[in-house]
Amino acid sequence: MRRTVYGEDHEDFRKTLRAFIETEVVPFHDEWFAAGIVPRELYTKMAELGLFGIRVPEEYGGAGIDSHKFEAIQYEETARAGVTFGGSGVHVLLALPYILMLATEEQKQRYLPNFVAAEEMWALAMTEPGTGSDLAGMRSTAKRTAEGTYILNGAKTFITGGVHADRVIVAARTSPATAEDRRHGISLFAVNTHSEGYSIGRKLDKLGLRTSDTAELSFVDVEIPAEDLLGEEGRGFYYLGTNLASERWGIAHGAYAQAEAAVRFAHDYVLQRQVFGQPVAAFQNTKFELAACKAEVDAAQAVADRALEALDNHDLTPAEAASAKLFCTEVAHRVIDRCLQLHGGYGFMNEYPIAKLYADNRVNRIYGGTSEIMKTIIAKDMGL
Ligand SMILES: Cc1cc2nc3c(=O)[nH]c(=O)nc-3n(C[C@H](O)[C@H](O)[C@H](O)COP(=O)(O)OP(=O)(O)OC[C@H]3O[C@@H](n4cnc5c(N)ncnc54)[C@H](O)[C@@H]3O)c2cc1C
Structure with missing residues (x-):
């Protein structure tokens, strides 16, 4: 097509x-x-x-x-x-929408x-050691002082770009949740990472995405000037909900692209690898596997492209973004695994790109909201 x-x-x-x-x-x-x-x-x-x-x-x-x-x-x-x-x-996909929308x-x-100019690299810190999927459960606090500044305390984890970042958009509670609304009272701040009390903990040792610096962050009495509050105080949860759609499209599109690359790597490999005196490509199983993968990738491309058009038209809904992420990341998971299988043992070696793709892709079904959370969002949109 x-x-x-x-x-x-x-x-x-x-x-x-x-x-x-x-x-x-x-x-x-x-x-x-x-x-x-x-x-x-x-x-x-x-x-x-x-x-x-x-x-x-x-x-x-x-x-x-x-x-x-x-x-x-x-x-x-x-x-x-x-x-x-x-x-x-994360600089462009995660952080920029907040600046454009709220600054x-x-x-x-x-x-x-x-x-x-990359003079300042940005990251986004929502997740905490105690809470990821359930963002309303976050505990980091930013208390307003009499002078109008905010004092930030708490910890974040799994923050991509956390080592290189000069500014991190931190979500923290400026007032406690209410009995009626757990999402109430979260605010967003563009925190200068060179501030006193701000520290970068471990750079985390990950299964995949080895070149990205994912870190723990900790905040002890970090003073944030009032002019680094993003948007209105207390509306943070709403802002997070709004911008997660573009993040989820990005993950969906990236996953589709990885699946397509996997098919190409496997295609090239099976043509040159000889087994039992013939190329791996000669087995009917190989042809069927790659054909099935290609059909799945075509479908994922259509979904990712449609979500991209909707995003550019500013009408990609949260449920549509969740659906695109769920579909494309689950396709990529299946396709990359099957393409790795066609490489035999070489597919397990990091010197082959399929091995890195396999490891890198795994997190697509977890970050930006897990596949289970995507299903929750879609089901809610269906009135269930
Ligand atoms: C490499 C990497 C990079 C990341 N980068 C960032 C970043 O830059 N910034 C940031 O803020 N965060 C980042 N994250 C965090 C990521 O978004 C979270 O890991 C993710 O949202 C899941 O949260 P959790 O890890 O706390 O899992 P949990 O919330 O503890 O989930 C554990 C399991 O419970 C399931 N579960 C949870 N709730 C439900 C439910 N309601 N129904 C059914 N099942 C449920 C989940 O699907 C999962 O299977 C990153 C994570 C990784 C691994």
Whole structure:
């Protein structure tokens, strides 16, 4: 089926990005994989290419393009090359929507030029050691002082980009939950990570996404100036709910792209690997497996593309985003596993891209809300 989401501009961008990945990422990726983090200079180079400013209005140094299609191409091209851009996905996919939606004019002028130039890298901290799926259960507090600043205390975990970040959007309670509404009283702050009392704990040792810096954070009496409150005090849960749809589309699209890359890796592998005197591709099982995977990937592409169009039209609903995430990530899980199987033992070796894809993809069904939470959202939307 002919794809209709991209035009000539997008395909030109794809070529530029592919060349960038080949020269600036592929040669160093094994080293970054072993180190468990990408160097900060990668982000500077990505900024020079304009990757962080695509959706940022021109007056703050961006390109002012109100579309996620260029991000979608980044997911497709990194998956195709079997690499990642470290933890930088959260900078644009997770943090930027909050700045664009909530920041005042003064905040935009202060935050966005540095955001675009990668002078300040951003992350988003919702999850806590005691609560992930149940965000309303968060315990970090930000108490307002008589001078109007806020004092932040608490801890966050699993924060992608947490080591490199200069600003983290932290969700914390500014007032206790009420008996009627557990979601009440959560606020969002753009916390400067160089503040006193802010510390980065362990960089977590993960099964996959080895190049992204996922960290624990802790806050002891961190003073946040009032001008770093994002949006209205107490409306944080609502803001989180609104922006999670774009995050979930991003995970859905990334998962589809990984599944497509897996089929390509397996296709190439089975043609050259000889078993019992013939290529693995000669077995009917191989053909059937890859054909079934291809059909699933085609369906995931259609879902991801449709969600992308809806997102760009600003009418992707939370339930539709949940549905796209559930479908694409579950497809990717099945497809990548089957493609790895076709590699035999080599598929288990990290030097083969399918092994890294297998490990990297696993978290897609967990973060941004688990598959079970996606089902809960969809069922609620069905009136169940
Ligand atoms: C690599 C990685 C990167 C991450 N990056 C970030 C980040 O940048 N920022 C951030 O804030 N968070 C981040 N997270 C956190 C992530 O969003 C959470 O891990 C996720 O939401 C699940 O929360 P949890 O781990 O506490 O699992 P839990 O909530 O403890 O869930 C455990 C199990 O219970 C199930 N469950 C929970 N509630 C229900 C229910 N109502 N019905 C049925 N089953 C249920 C879950 O589906 C799961 O199977 C990241 C996580 C990982 C692993």
